[in-house]
Amino acid sequence: xxxxxxADYADELDLAGSTLxxxxxxxxxxxxxxxxxxxxxxxxGLGLVAQVLDLYGExxxxxxxxxxxxxxxxxxxxxxxxxxxxxxxRTGDDAPVYGIDIEGYRRRREQTLVDLAHEIAQEVxxxxxxxxxxxxxxxxxxxxxxxxxQEPGVRTESVGSGDHRQVEVLPADE
Amino acid sequence: MKKLIEYxxxxxxxxxxxxxxxEEHDGDRIVLHLYVAxxxxxxxxxxxxxxxxxxxxxxxxxxxxxxxxxxxxxx
Numbered sequence: 184x185x186x187x188x189x190a191d192y193a194d195e196l197d198l199a200g201s202t203l204x205x206x207x208x209x210x211x212x213x214x215x216x217x218x219x220x221x222x223x224x225x226x227x228g229l230g231l232v233a234q235v236l237d238l239y240g241e242x243x244x245x246x247x248x249x250x251x252x253x254x255x256x257x258x259x260x261x262x263x264x265x266x267x268x269x270x271x272x273r274t275g276d277d278a279p280v281y282g283i284d285i286e287g288y289r290r291r292r293e294q295t296l297v298d299l300a301h302e303i304a305q306e307v308x309x310x311x312x313x314x315x316x317x318x319x320x321x322x323x324x325x326x327x328x329x330x331x332x333q334e335p336g337v338r339t340e341s342v343g344s345g346d347h348r349q350v351e352v353l354p355a356d357e
Numbered sequence: 358m359k360k361l362i363e364y365x366x367x368x369x370x371x372x373x374x375x376x377x378x379x380e381e382h383d384g385d386r387i388v389l390h391l392y393v394a395x396x397x398x399x400x401x402x403x404x405x406x407x408x409x410x411x412x413x414x415x416x417x418x419x420x421x422x423x424x425x426x427x428x429x430x431x432x
Binding site: 259 | 360364365403407408410411414417421
């Protein structure tokens with residue numbers, strides 16, 4: 184294994200994929216498969232990322248072990264994605280950004296957030312109350328905002344700062 | 358764990374040849390000391406420490422897998 188990514192990659196996708204592969208090998212997670220695909224949904228980072236690198240375990244044991252790499256609320260996954268993109272970003276200012284998903288975590292999380300957003304919207308319409316969701320990273324707040332963009336009778340805002348930034352769901356006229 | 362830190366630090370550094378990682382064993386805890394060229398310090402730490410934090414969370418994964426406790430110190 185090279186001790187750093189070599190500089191002569193045909194393109195950034197190869198660099199992103201091979202950097203991810205190197206990091207997995209260094210973590211002893213060799214029984215893993217990486218495949219690239221186009222982003223399809225807000226949760227994939229549609230409009231923000233060039234490609235999504237899907238990571239799966241080749242066997243059940245590895246799939247379980249990958250849970251550790253997702254981390255609590257996907258925080259370790261975000262760290263991994265950040266490092267891969269920072270390394271790829273060194274190739275130039277206009278380097279593309281890549282999304283990473285592990286065992287479909289982001290997909291499932293997106294569905295949970297979209298379902299939650301619609302339930303909350305229903306409650307706001309019924310009660311006229313403002314409901315504030317728990318703090319979420321920017322990528323997750325974006326999913327909620329987009330899920331309720333066309334929703335009648337409600338609107339959304341982000342409040343608070345840093346790690347405590349939260350989505351508020353308000354009646355449309357408030 | 359040492360190789361993981363070396364790999365990421367070299368990938369981020371302008372002067373990868375100056376990246377050195379030393380392992381210090383302190384009971385059941387391992388402290389990894391990362392040395393980089395002065396001008397690369399900002400690169401491995403990142404804006405608001407984001408790179409360093411991301412590196413620490415990957416180190417945490419490696420440490421849990423190895424059954425040890427490990428911390429990263431950027432010197």
